[in-house]
Amino acid sequence: xxxxxxxxxxxIGSGGALAAAxxxxxxxxxxxxxxxxxxxxFEAKDxxxxxxxxxxxxxxESRDILFRAPDIAxxxxxxxxxxxxxxxxxxxxxxxVEKNPNALSAYFDFTSGALPxxxxxxxxxxxxxxxxxxxxxxxxxxxxxxxxVTVGGCGG
Amino acid sequence: MAExxxxxxxxxxxxxxxxxxxxxxxxxxxxxxxxxGQTIPAHFIQQVIVSVGxxxxxxxQIGTAVSRNPVFGFKVKxxxxxxxxxxxxTDNKGDKRSDEAAIV
Numbered sequence: 001x002x003x004x005x006x007x008x009x010x011x012i013g014s015g016g017a018l019a020a021a022x023x024x025x026x027x028x029x030x031x032x033x034x035x036x037x038x039x040x041x042f043e044a045k046d047x048x049x050x051x052x053x054x055x056x057x058x059x060x061e062s063r064d065i066l067f068r069a070p071d072i073a074x075x076x077x078x079x080x081x082x083x084x085x086x087x088x089x090x091x092x093x094x095x096x097v098e099k100n101p102n103a104l105s106a107y108f109d110f111t112s113g114a115l116p117x118x119x120x121x122x123x124x125x126x127x128x129x130x131x132x133x134x135x136x137x138x139x140x141x142x143x144x145x146x147x148x149v150t151v152g153g154c155g156g
Numbered sequence: 157m158a159e160x161x162x163x164x165x166x167x168x169x170x171x172x173x174x175x176x177x178x179x180x181x182x183x184x185x186x187x188x189x190x191x192x193g194q195t196i197p198a199h200f201i202q203q204v205i206v207s208v209g210x211x212x213x214x215x216x217q218i219g220t221a222v223s224r225n226p227v228f229g230f231k232v233k234x235x236x237x238x239x240x241x242x243x244x245x246t247d248n249k250g251d252k253r254s255d256e257a258a259i260v
Binding site for chain 2: 078110
């Protein structure tokens with residue numbers, strides 16, 4: 001009995017306190033405010049790290065995401081892309097560029113009547129896979145496309 | 157201070173097409189100034205919020221990989237011509253800008 005108590009207390013003392021704080025909602029890992037900039041995802045150096053930052057590591061391939069990007073971009077500094085999701089209850093769209101210094105490029109949350117549809121212009125450092133990750137009903141879906149770059153977007 | 161944004165909001169069928177052009181250098185912090193050889197510090201928009209008729213419809217977080225002078229397009233349904241569209245951004249240095257337009 002006493003031994004168990006020791007173990008429990010020790011557990012709380014180390015990682016337990018943090019876990020308890022998380023559970024209680026005192027510290028929310030990625031969002032202290034509704035739209036706190038997701039530093040861990042945006043500053044991740046690779047695709048896997050960025051996906052972890054979005055909690056989207058296990059996104060499933062989907063054909064219901066329409067993703068338009070040029071096959072060849074003459075200028076990597078301005079690559080227009082267009083995304084819309086036909087997956088019901090899509091709540092967010094993220095865009096990641098695999099070979100950029102930081103993979104995550106943009107992340108959008110849609111509420112109150114906004115259609116899950118966004119267009120924007122990206123910088124691509126070099127020819128790369130561009131990956132779109134969509135969140136719908138708490139699940140993640142993805143689609144990707146390679147964009148060839150003839151002049152990089154990050155040169156001097 | 158940053159230049160005003162250009163916002164165009166137009167009804168197309170039952171949804172509004174909102175296009176925004178922001179004026180911002182979007183420096184990545186990885187480019188060296190050709191003259192001085194100094195790295196240009198990162199200076200980029202981090203947060204974009206679009207609201208229509210007082211309700212937030214899109215909350216975006218963006219990184220350095222968005223092109224200089226960012227352009228975004230969004231679609232919103234359940235809105236009407238005349239509704240006010242407000243777009244605001246905040247960058248990594250704490251600069252802010254907010255502009256508005258009416259849906260036509």
